[in-house]
Amino acid sequence: MGNKGNNLKKPGVKTLSIHHGETFSEETGCVMPPIFSTSTFKHGNKQNFDYTRSGNPNFKILENILKSIEDSKYCTVFGSGISAVTAITSTLKSGDKILCESNLYGCTVRMFDKVFKKFGIEALYTDFTDKKSIKKIKDLQPTLIWLESPTNPLLKILDIKLICDEANKHKIPVVLDNTFSTALIQKPLELGATLSLISTTKFINGHSDALGGAVLTNNEEWNSKMLFSQKALGLQPSPFDSWLITRGVKTLPLRIEQQTKSAEIISKELENHRNIFKVLYPFNQKHPQYNLAKSQMKSGGSMLTLKLNLNKSDTFKFCKSLKYFSLAESLGGVESLICHPATMTHASVDDKTKNLLGIDDSLIRLSVGCEDTNDLMSDILFALNKF
Ligand SMILES: Cc1ncc(COP(=O)(O)O)c(C=O)c1O
Secondary structure (H helix, E strand, C coil), rough: CCCCCCCCCCCCEEEEECCCHHHHHHHCCCCCCCCCCEEEECCCCCCCCCCCHHHCHHHHHHHHHHHHHCEEEEEEEEHHHHHHHHHCCCCCCCCCCCEEEEECCCHHHHHHHHHHHHCEEEEECCCCCHHHHHHHHHHHHHCCEEEEECCCCCCCCCHHHHHHHHHHCCCCCCCEEECCCCCCCCCCCCCCCCCCEEEEECCCCCCCCCCCCCEEECCCHHHHHHHHHHHHHCCCCCCHHHHHHHHCCCCCCHHHHHHHHHHHHHHHCCCCCCCCEEEEECCCCCCCCCCHHHHCCCCCCCEEEEEECHHHHEEEHHHHCCCEEEEEECCCCCCCEEEECCCCCCCCCCCHHHHHHHCCCEEEEEEEECCCCHHHHHHHHHHCCCC
């Protein structure tokens, strides 16, 4: 054991999540950084802070932690995951095309189809689990490729490296929304993505009490574009939310460990239940992309999607009769949540598309929290056995 002298190894992720380096308040010795609740800064300050819309010490502290756990050169924080989506999409111009995975978070689809479409930006959708769709990159020559893996809510696993290799051949940037995994489970930039996007509202913060987003990259030009979007479009977070997320991220590795362990156990135990038609969990052997998930991800994460053998009304009764899983939007917090994607996260997606994707009325999505595994398991079984 032991490293001698200055020959320290790169710290592990539990250490990196806790030690945020500079707190911008060294003279006080405070261990936790203060909340720099200021809109503006006196000119001539050492760090060159100017106005909080374009930077604030609390943003910098959080950006430094996110960079260190992702191993990226740059990070820009935003007011929400959707602000991060806006920041990237706003770099496009009329006539540009985004080639997207067909199953994306509903509000990302809404943003493309209901907002940016009006400005002449076209989103095209394809099932990237089908190897043939890789050919579309060359044929369509899109301006940008937009991926999620695992996808929300179907937990499809895309071959990130394969898609990025093809995109990089044609110099097409790839965005990977890594909200469901975080850098602890997979590192999109290492797999070839240009931009790794994350809603820090979810696992990174982990306590369902703040909203945030971030874009990480190794590309200097993209970093400048993100800083420009943060400032020019007013997409910045608040110092307080950044401070909360900085506090939350310190326990990310511990939370992910517990949440993943429970999700894996629940996925196994539920697969043969009479009221479960299908369990979707990346590290469950029956998952259609199980081998790919095993090769690309460090763990299966803590999102679990179930297709129930119940009609819509009983599916809702089931959701509402759970004690520890609250029926609510969002995911990734210490508390377990259940969601009905067809009427909640994907309500804005048209019915035809939802049917085509398989987001139907008996599909539910669980975000497994940090409660005791046995309690969560009994809660689900008790509610399921009523039908
Ligand atoms: C995959 C994914 N990306 C982005 C977002 C948007 O994040 P936010 O709610 O922080 O805007 C969400 C929210 O659920 C999400 O699930």
